[in-house]
Amino acid sequence: GGREANQVSDDYRYQDGNYEGYAPNDGYYRGGDEPTHEEDAQSDVTEGHDEDDEVYEGEYQGIPHPDDIKAKQKKRAPAMDDEYRDRADLMAERMEDEEQLAHQYENIIEECGHGRFQWTLFFVLGLALMADGVELFVVGFVLPSAEKDMCLSSSNKGMLGLIVYLGMMVGAVMLGGLADKLGRKKCLIISLAINAAFAFLSSFVQGYGFFLFCRLISGLGIGGSLPIVFAYFSEFLSREKRGEHLSWLCMFWMIGGIFASAMAWSIIPHYGWGFSMGTKYHFHSWRVFVLVCSLPCIASLVALKFMPESPRFLLEMGKHDEAWMILKQVHDTNMRAKGEPERVFTVSYIKTPKQVDEFIEIQSSTGTWYQRWLVRITTTFKQVWDNVLYCLTAQYRMNTLILAVVWFTMALSYYGLIVWFPDMIRYLQEEAYESRVKIFDEEEVSHFTFNFTLENQIHRNGEYRNDKFIGMKFKEVRFEDSLFEECYFEDVTSSETFFENCTIISTVFYNTDLYEHKFINCRLINSTFMKEKEGCHLDFEEDNDFLIYLVSFLGSLSVLPGNIISALLMDKIGRIKMIGGSMLISAVCCFFLFFGNSESAMIGWQCLFCGASIAAWNALDVITVELYPTDKRATAFGILNGLCKFGAILGNSIFASFVGITKVVPILLASSALVGGGLLALRLPETRDQVLM
Numbered sequence: 001g002g003r004e005a006n007q008v009s010d011d012y013r014y015q016d017g018n019y020e021g022y023a024p025n026d027g028y029y030r031g032g033d034e035p036t037h038e039e040d041a042q043s044d045v046t047e048g049h050d051e052d053d054e055v056y057e058g059e060y061q062g063i064p065h066p067d068d069i070k071a072k073q074k075k076r077a078p079a080m081d082d083e084y085r086d087r088a089d090l091m092a093e094r095m096e097d098e099e100q101l102a103h104q105y106e107n108i109i110e111e112c113g114h115g116r117f118q119w120t121l122f123f124v125l126g127l128a129l130m131a132d133g134v135e136l137f138v139v140g141f142v143l144p145s146a147e148k149d150m151c152l153s154s155s156n157k158g159m160l161g162l163i164v165y166l167g168m169m170v171g172a173v174m175l176g177g178l179a180d181k182l183g184r185k186k187c188l189i190i191s192l193a194i195n196a197a198f199a200f201l202s203s204f205v206q207g208y209g210f211f212l213f214c215r216l217i218s219g220l221g222i223g224g225s226l227p228i229v230f231a232y233f234s235e236f237l238s239r240e241k242r243g244e245h246l247s248w249l250c251m252f253w254m255i256g257g258i259f260a261s262a263m264a265w266s267i268i269p270h271y272g273w274g275f276s277m278g279t280k281y282h283f284h285s286w287r288v289f290v291l292v293c294s295l296p297c298i299a300s301l302v303a304l305k306f307m308p309e310s311p312r313f314l315l316e317m318g319k320h321d322e323a324w325m326i327l328k329q330v331h332d333t334n335m336r337a338k339g340e341p342e343r344v345f346t347v348s349y350i351k352t353p354k355q356v357d358e359f360i361e362i363q364s365s366t367g368t369w370y371q372r373w374l375v376r377i378t379t380t381f382k383q384v385w386d387n388v389l390y391c392l393t394a395q396y397r398m399n400t401l402i403l404a405v406v407w408f409t410m411a412l413s414y415y416g417l418i419v420w421f422p423d424m425i426r427y428l429q430e431e432a433y434e435s436r437v438k439i440f441d442e443e444e445v446s447h448f449t450f451n452f453t454l455e456n457q458i459h460r461n462g463e464y465r466n467d468k469f470i471g472m473k474f475k476e477v478r479f480e481d482s483l484f485e486e487c488y489f490e491d492v493t494s495s496e497t498f499f500e501n502c503t504i505i506s507t508v509f510y511n512t513d514l515y516e517h518k519f520i521n522c523r524l525i526n527s528t529f530m531k532e533k534e535g536c537h538l539d540f541e542e543d544n545d546f547l548i549y550l551v552s553f554l555g556s557l558s559v560l561p562g563n564i565i566s567a568l569l570m571d572k573i574g575r576i577k578m579i580g581g582s583m584l585i586s587a588v589c590c591f592f593l594f595f596g597n598s599e600s601a602m603i604g605w606q607c608l609f610c611g612a613s614i615a616a617w618n619a620l621d622v623i624t625v626e627l628y629p630t631d632k633r634a635t636a637f638g639i640l641n642g643l644c645k646f647g648a649i650l651g652n653s654i655f656a657s658f659v660g661i662t663k664v665v666p667i668l669l670a671s672s673a674l675v676g677g678g679l680l681a682l683r684l685p686e687t688r689d690q691v692l693m
Helices: 002-017 037-046 065-074 079-084 086-111 116-149 156-182 184-203 210-234 239-267 283-292 295-303 312-316 320-337 369-390 397-435 543-557 559-573 575-595 601-626 630-656 664-681
Strands: 273-279 281-283 436-443 445-446 454-460 463-465 468-470 473-480 483-485 487-496 499-500 503-504 508-512 522-527 529-531
Touching: 079 483, 079 559, 086 312, 116 184, 116 210, 116 239, 116 283, 116 295, 116 320, 116 543, 156 184, 156 210, 156 369, 156 630, 184 210, 184 283, 184 295, 210 239, 210 601, 210 630, 239 283, 239 543, 239 559, 239 601, 281 436, 312 320, 312 630, 397 575, 397 601, 397 630, 397 664, 454 503, 468 499, 483 601, 543 601, 559 575, 559 601, 575 601, 575 664, 630 664
Parallel strands: 436 454, 445 463, 454 473, 463 483, 468 487, 473 487, 473 499, 483 503, 487 508, 503 522, 508 529
Antiparallel strands: 273 281
8 A cells, every 4th residue: 555655656657757857848837736735744754664675766657758758748638639629720830830840940951961871872763863864764765666566556656655644643742642641752662663574574564465564563663763762862951052952853754855865775786685485485685675774763762771761751740759860870971971970960859740640550459451441441532632632722822733734834845846857857758758659560570489578669560470579678669559469478577567459369378477468459350378477577677766866865965064054053943943044945846846857857856855854854853852841741842743744745736636647736735835934933932042841
């Protein structure tokens, strides 16, 4: 009985915060801090009274830990108060806490300095951004080869080109939203793992459907990485470093394009780099190229395992101790690299915002495992949806709508023209190729063996009797109103070759790819088709493929000057002037495309356009990161980047449909979109002097 009374007395005294100098620091008033005389008397009577156990006050009854005191205090006053407080009051208190945290965090990052840690993270995240740049080029480079390997029609090729953007659009919104709830590092690892796994798998699948599915999921993964990368890196940068170093990070997108172009140029033309297993499984050089293009993603995924979570995110989640340890790691890493290991991290306490929407934790004894996971998943996605709606509240609505228009117009014009340039170059090449066609009229050939390649020819009203076509290739050859009598075709491969209004009598076709659709309005009399070639074949190396690789390489390289200029001037002239100026200059470059009537002129204007527009992209990335608070940053970036990919899909579809018809519509559409988006961007608030909320 004495021990119980003694313990009760101690508990009350610990809760009131007057034991050994421990005092409450949560700001709540409490009356009756001094213990009553009756309690003192009771304690004096019972002190040391138990002679059997020899228990004395002050021995292990315990000197309480400050966290224990805070826990007991919270149970007494704040927890009860919160039940009766309006949600608006709690949100107002949280916003006040976030503002205090933003300024304190800025001071902490300045104390940590900018050094080895940030540069290490710079290269790790740069590899992830490089993988995003590679992903956009992969399908375009492999299409000429894949269409032969997988017998792709024009509609199939178009779908394969757009499916990557569709995956990126979904991935940006979904994974960007999850990054604000589950963490930057965790979601970035998930994103890169999805991309690496399905990009690797796509190099081995043979069917068109499976390849399309793998590229869709691969795009979904890499699409989610872009908003996370910028949100993640920005939270380790101080205000005066943020604009410049986020712009330097954008250079890795350019490096990804250069890497993809160089690898395509050096790998795809080597058709012998591969193997076959029977007649059904073929692993050609373009599949080797797809495999190599997954390497930046894999490298970033491995390196990311050694990097910490964003401390700014952890503080938003109320995880003070974890955030403090990471910030101390950043500080110590940078100080050791500067030769000042004795510098001490002076921060002892960091403000954490009040947690309003706590994540629902379900005890392992509650329900079945799938019920617990179902509740966790639905709760998480509800929180993500709430974040999406938050971006459209009165405080952020106007900025979100303006940014949406600017992102969309930029993507519509940029991605539309990026596809239009190579298509126009191909069209100019085809026009030049057709101008060199050879026409043969009324030729008569008999008892002759053709065992060489016929290319870019038209044969009209010819007669071929007892001729043999053995082990040869037809490329862009047309036979019109011609007669074939008692001829023999063996081991013949053809590309864009047709027989039109021809009469074919007593002729044998053995092991050829001259299928039925290649005979247009022809009369076939006593002719035999034996052992037709199966599948599709890479029958010719296209010389213009090399030019396309070169065009993409030069287009990627041309953004280097724009990247350097934007990085150096981002914090000097501001984000808004950078966006507006870059988009208006890009619009002027579009008008000069009216004078691009040759391949060299088109390549030159493409380089100029890419170099001028990259500054707007960099400034858009920076201002999108800075306009939204930490717990909404990746969500907002994901929404806007998803809208950007939707603009890319529309741009690709619209601009490609006018190739060979007119240049006026694509040029005017791109120019007007850039002018409108650039002028509207001037209404956005400048963020270069703001702390990261």
